[in-house]
Amino acid sequence: MEEYDPAMSIPAAMGVPAYEGLAEALREPVFRRWLEKLPSQLEAAFRADRHGDWPRWREVLRRLPAITPTRVDLNADAPRVEGGELERATIETLLRELHPWRKGPYALHGVHIETEWRSDLKWRRLESHIRPLAGRTVLDVGCGNGYHAWRMIGAGASRVIGIDPTLLSVAQFLAVKHFAGDFPVYVLPVGIDEVPPNLRAFDTVFSMGVLYHRRSPLDHLLELKGCLCSGGELVLETLIIAGGEGRVLVPEDRYAQMRNVWFIPSCPTLAAWLKRCGYRNIRLIDVAKTTPEEQRSTDWMRFQSLPDFLAPDNPELTVEGWPAPRRAVFLAESP
Ligand SMILES: C[S@@+](CC[C@H](N)C(=O)[O-])C[C@H]1O[C@@H](n2cnc3c(N)ncnc32)[C@H](O)[C@@H]1O
Numbered sequence: 001m002e003e004y005d006p007a008m009s010i011p012a013a014m015g016v017p018a019y020e021g022l023a024e025a026l027r028e029p030v031f032r033r034w035l036e037k038l039p040s041q042l043e044a045a046f047r048a049d050r051h052g053d054w055p056r057w058r059e060v061l062r063r064l065p066a067i068t069p070t071r072v073d074l075n076a077d078a079p080r081v082e083g084g085e086l087e088r089a090t091i092e093t094l095l096r097e098l099h100p101w102r103k104g105p106y107a108l109h110g111v112h113i114e115t116e117w118r119s120d121l122k123w124r125r126l127e128s129h130i131r132p133l134a135g136r137t138v139l140d141v142g143c144g145n146g147y148h149a150w151r152m153i154g155a156g157a158s159r160v161i162g163i164d165p166t167l168l169s170v171a172q173f174l175a176v177k178h179f180a181g182d183f184p185v186y187v188l189p190v191g192i193d194e195v196p197p198n199l200r201a202f203d204t205v206f207s208m209g210v211l212y213h214r215r216s217p218l219d220h221l222l223e224l225k226g227c228l229c230s231g232g233e234l235v236l237e238t239l240i241i242a243g244g245e246g247r248v249l250v251p252e253d254r255y256a257q258m259r260n261v262w263f264i265p266s267c268p269t270l271a272a273w274l275k276r277c278g279y280r281n282i283r284l285i286d287v288a289k290t291t292p293e294e295q296r297s298t299d300w301m302r303f304q305s306l307p308d309f310l311a312p313d314n315p316e317l318t319v320e321g322w323p324a325p326r327r328a329v330f331l332a333e334s335p
Pocket residue numbers: 103119122141142143144145163164165166169190191192193207208209210213
């Protein structure tokens with residue numbers, strides 16, 4: 001029987017060259033169960049009929065000029081690629097076709113992408129608390145367009161796999177990767193449910209801004225634990241409310257205009273959930289109110305944003321009357 005060769009199985013046919021190297025990056029046996037499924041998962045995600053705009057975004061990616069960067073800085077608040085400033089206007093026109101840009105900022109060949117979120121502020125709140133990423137294999141669940149994944153590579157991670165089912169975010173990642181070049185970072189258009197259970201493969205798993213979107217938050221914590229190797233670190237960032245153990249908000253309908261918010265626990269409740277799911281060494285490292293400095297409309301995200309989602313007469317409440325967004329970061333260890 002022919003030997004299974006993962007390098008042959010990630011289809012370049014989808015016209016997404018950024019996945020070259022992915023099979024090599026996931027070469028160890030521990031990833032095999034996933035690698036076997038990935039070709040069909042990627043193929044299904046990139047099928048033109050799954051998202052009507054994908055052919056248009058793919059065409060934008062195809063038209064991005066090929067430029068060898070003179071400098072790449074992934075440790076800047078706005079990850080920076082330099083060298084193609086003469087083509088700035090063309091690049092800007094093309095990147096604007098990928099509106100709305102939610103996570104960033106980025107500085108690509110003189111184009112400053114001022115995104116809805118200052119994702120650098122979230123990174124600053126946690127970077128000095130987490131285990132140093134140098135040499136680690138990282139999974140970023142719900143990574144958006146991969147902003148934090150680039151920062152993780154900048155912090156020395158040996159490889160970062162981001163997953164996010166939103167195809168526009170993946171297209172934005174592919175645009176950034178096109179300019180930044182050949183780093184061991186991949187954003188795959190898949191959801192956490194498509195990662196085979198109990199892979200136990202990653203040294204650090206991030207889940208930021210995802211838990212409240214899950215209808216079954218304890219299952220999410222268990223799924224994340226299954227992705228971690230023994231002794232690996234979970235970095236969990238999510239919306240929280242004030243109060244003691246047992247308190248949890250389940251918004252009747254929308255929360256800050258979002259339809260898909262299910263559970264917003266208090267910090268003691270979330271710590272108890274983590275404990276119940278078998279995590280050890282659970283630590284709360286940060287609580288921060290989301291401010292209009294961190295989340296607002298910009299020229300690159302022209303829809304409504306946080307200031308429109310807060311009650312006009314009381315910024316402590318959302319327009320629906322719920323407590324305004326506060327977010328916590330927990331660290332925990334997989335047994
Ligand atoms: C609020 S954003 C957070 C982005 C980024 N992690 C951050 O903290 O800035 C939540 C992301 O989770 C993604 N998401 C939703 N359901 C998901 C799932 N089942 N698996 C993985 N990601 C998911 C969304 O597409 C979205 O990009």
